[in-house]
Amino acid sequence: MxxxxxxxxxxxxxxxxxxxxxxxxxxxxxxxxxxxxxxxxLERGKLNTCDNVMKRIDAVRATGLADEIIIEEYRGQKIxxxxxxxxxxxxxxxxxxxxxxxLKEFCKVVYLPRTEGISSTMLRQEQAVLQLGIIGxxxxxxxxxxxxxxxxxxxxxxxxxxxxxxxxxxxxxxEVSLATDSLDELLAGCDSVYVASPHYTHYDYxxxxxxAGKHVLCETPxxxxxxxxxxxxxxxxxxxxxxxxxxxxxxxxxxxxxxxLLQSGAIGEIVDFNAATTTITDMKSExxxxxxxxxxxxxxxxxxxxxxxxxxxTDVKKVHFVSKMKDGVDIYTKGLMLFDNACxxxxxxxxxxxxxxxxxxxxxGYAYVPAPWWKTEYFELRYEDQNQxxxxxxxxxxxxxxxxxxxxxxxxxxxxxxxxxxxxxxxxAMTKIQEAFNKKENxxxxx
Numbered sequence: 104m105x106x107x108x109x110x111x112x113x114x115x116x117x118x119x120x121x122x123x124x125x126x127x128x129x130x131x132x133x134x135x136x137x138x139x140x141x142x143x144x145l146e147r148g149k150l151n152t153c154d155n156v157m158k159r160i161d162a163v164r165a166t167g168l169a170d171e172i173i174i175e176e177y178r179g180q181k182i183x184x185x186x187x188x189x190x191x192x193x194x195x196x197x198x199x200x201x202x203x204x205x206l207k208e209f210c211k212v213v214y215l216p217r218t219e220g221i222s223s224t225m226l227r228q229e230q231a232v233l234q235l236g237i238i239g240x241x242x243x244x245x246x247x248x249x250x251x252x253x254x255x256x257x258x259x260x261x262x263x264x265x266x267x268x269x270x271x272x273x274x275x276x277x278e279v280s281l282a283t284d285s286l287d288e289l290l291a292g293c294d295s296v297y298v299a300s301p302h303y304t305h306y307d308y309x310x311x312x313x314x315a316g317k318h319v320l321c322e323t324p325x326x327x328x329x330x331x332x333x334x335x336x337x338x339x340x341x342x343x344x345x346x347x348x349x350x351x352x353x354x355x356x357x358x359x360x361x362x363x364l365l366q367s368g369a370i371g372e373i374v375d376f377n378a379a380t381t382t383i384t385d386m387k388s389e390x391x392x393x394x395x396x397x398x399x400x401x402x403x404x405x406x407x408x409x410x411x412x413x414x415x416x417t418d419v420k421k422v423h424f425v426s427k428m429k430d431g432v433d434i435y436t437k438g439l440m441l442f443d444n445a446c447x448x449x450x451x452x453x454x455x456x457x458x459x460x461x462x463x464x465x466x467x468g469y470a471y472v473p474a475p476w477w478k479t480e481y482f483e484l485r486y487e488d489q490n491q492x493x494x495x496x497x498x499x500x501x502x503x504x505x506x507x508x509x510x511x512x513x514x515x516x517x518x519x520x521x522x523x524x525x526x527x528x529x530x531x532a533m534t535k536i537q538e539a540f541n542k543k544e545n546x547x548x549x550x
Contacts, residue, residue, distance in 0.1 A: 105131030107192045108184060110175055112139050114154055116162035119218035124168040126215045127194040135188055136169040140176050185209045233318075233512055236261040236293035238286075238308050239300035240273035243322060247297060248277040250504035256512045263289040290315040295515055297349070298322060301389060303396045306331045309346070313338045318345040318515045320507070323405040324537060325530055327396055332534045336527050345514045347507075353409055353525040354506035357479040357497035361470065362413050369484055371467030373414055374445050378461040380406040380477060381452035386430070390453060393431030399451040400424075400436050400540045406477045407449035408533045409525070410461065415442045417532035422539060424546045429454060436540070478503060 109127045113120055113136075128134040138160050154162070156174070163169050173184065185193065185206065193206050197214045206212050233256055237244050240262055248259050261281035264270035274282035281292050290296070290311070295318040298308045306326045312319045313335065325348045326332050339346035352358050365373060380403045384390055391397045421441040426433040434454025440447040450457055459474035468486035472479055480499035485492050500506075510524060540546065 104133055105191045106133045106135065106189055107131040107194055108135040108137065108181075108188065108190045109194045110137035110139070110181065111196075113159045113163050116159070116166070120163075121166055121168070122218045123196055123215055124163075124166060128168050130192050130194055130213060133170045134168060135171045135173060135184075135190065136163050137173050137175040137180075137184065138163060140174055181206060182209060233257045233295050233515055234260040234293045235295045235297055236263065236281075236289045236317075237279075238263045238289065238296060238298045238312075239322075240264045240269050241299060244273070244297075244299040245277065246502045247299060247504055247508070248279065250502055251508050253501070253505045254508045254512055256516060257295075257508060261289050261292045286311060290317060293317065295319070295511075301395060302327065302401065306335070309335050310338065313342050313344055313346065316342060316344065318511070320345075320347045320349050320511045322349045324348075324401065324534065326534060327401060327537050327541060329531055329535045329538050332531045336531070345511070347511050347514060347523065348405075348525055348530050349504070349507050349511075350405060350409060350525055351503035351507055352406060352477045352479060354510050355479055355497075355499055355503055356506075357482065357495070357499065358410075359524065360495065360497065361472065361479060361482050362410065364484065365414060365463055365465075365470060368467075370463065370465030370469055370486075372444070373463055373465050375464040376411055376414065376445070376447035376462075377449070377464075378407040378410065378476060379450035379452075379457050379459050380475075381435070381450060381456050381459060383456055384453040386454065391430070391432050391434075396541070397453075398432035398434075398436075399453045400426075400433055400537055402453060403451035404436075404438075404449070404537055404540075405533055407451065407461075408536060409529070410463075411440060411447045411449065412529045412532050414463065415440075415445055415447060417528050418442065419532065419536070422536055422545060424540050425549065426546060427455065427549045433540075438536075438540075440536075 107127050107130045124136065138156060141156050160172055163172055184190065190210050192211045192213055193203065194213045194215055195203055196217045198217055200214050203212055235257055237247065237259060251257055251259055259279050261283060262270050262274050262279050263283050263286060264273065265284055267282065267284035270282040270284060283289050296312040298305055298319060298321040300308055302324050305321055309319050309321050336346060389395060389397065390402050419440055419442065423439045425437045427435040435452040438449045459476060461472040461476035463470040468484055470482060470484055472482040478499050480497050481495065483492060483494050
């Protein structure tokens with residue numbers, strides 16, 4: 104029996120895929136088809152897949168051409184599979200001509216002609232594209248436009264700033280069509296909104312966008328009052344629209360895997376957590392303006408609170424804050440959070456600097472993520488017996504914003520159930536903790 108193997112993403116399965124599978128099958132007696140996982144596609148920088156791995160596997164199975172379907176999960180797997188399945192021929196599309204010649208040491212390599220005039224990329228480009236308007240034209244908005252170009256299903260169509268000159272300068276620099284100082288004009292020219300304005304303005308802008316029937320992606324923090332957060336999520340549900348909080352750590356592949364490992368008991372029962380997110384900021388910055396809810400907790404707390412609430416849940420028993428203040432804002436805050444079976448410490452700062460690593464302690468070992476941990480691309484699990492230590496490496500593409508943009512696009516275009524990687528209950532819990540700090544509950548101020 105001659106065994107043939109081929110691989111692909113097989114997104115939006117089309118006639119070109121079918122023709123390639125037919126050609127591969129004709130080379131032998133048994134065809135094995137490897138379908139890439141969602142995470143492996145992300146690692147390879149493929150952010151534009153429309154169908155998840157199960158839909159793609161079902162589509163390949165429905166062709167009736169695959170005798171066996173396997174999942175491709177990591178680089179180098181092709182060599183392992185050739186040995187594991189006793190493969191005689193490796194077949195792949197001719198657009199990869201020469202790339203897989205290294206496999207000739209293990210089996211015959213055949214490059215198959217592709218069907219001209221059709222591809223998954225073309226089909227994705229023909230699909231509906233989300234027209235997005237940006238509220239705010241600061242540094243994060245500039246990075247957002249650059250990162251959005253890696254996601255086919257979204258296009259930045261307009262930008263708003265109350266200062267029209269700033270909106271026009273932004274749009275000229277970033278090649279955005281519409282620059283406006285009219286919120287109504289922005290909302291009329293898009294079907295989704297990214298709120299990147301100062302956080303004290305988030306509530307009004309998010310509410311206006313939802314009432315106008317727009318999907319909303321809002322920068323952290325969503326709002327600083329829990330009643331406002333609950334109101335906005337209720338409004339989004341009433342309108343049938345997506346409301347997501349932008350938080351690049353929540354959507355990057357490495358962070359998701361780290362949490363899954365810890366939740367599965369990889370370091371035993373978790374008993375303690377320590378993480379810091381600190382930067383040195385110009386005291387004249389708006390981020391340090393007490394009248395506009397500046398300060399370390401309001402600016403940075405969403406980062407360490409994410410893994411704490413994900414690992415320990417939202418049932419927080421007590422929070423105590425210790426802050427160093429200057430001109431009415433906290434330039435540094437340390438928080439201690441108590442849960443039924445564990446505690447968590449976090450540090451945030453805009454006027455003080457410390458090691459920005461993350462450590463999660465357990466009864467069997469601990470997890471370590473080096474600074475800057477919120478751009479997670481590498482972490483270790485460490486044990487008493489150092490021979491058991493494990494290191495994990497993942498890509499963190501660009502600024503990391505492309506991951507949250509892809510999730511937002513997928514959520515808005517989903518015609519069924521969509522799992523949010525940053526659920527409503529966690530966002531509301533974050534808001535309650537920041538709200539408690541702003542009300543000076545359990546706050547000790549250092550001299």
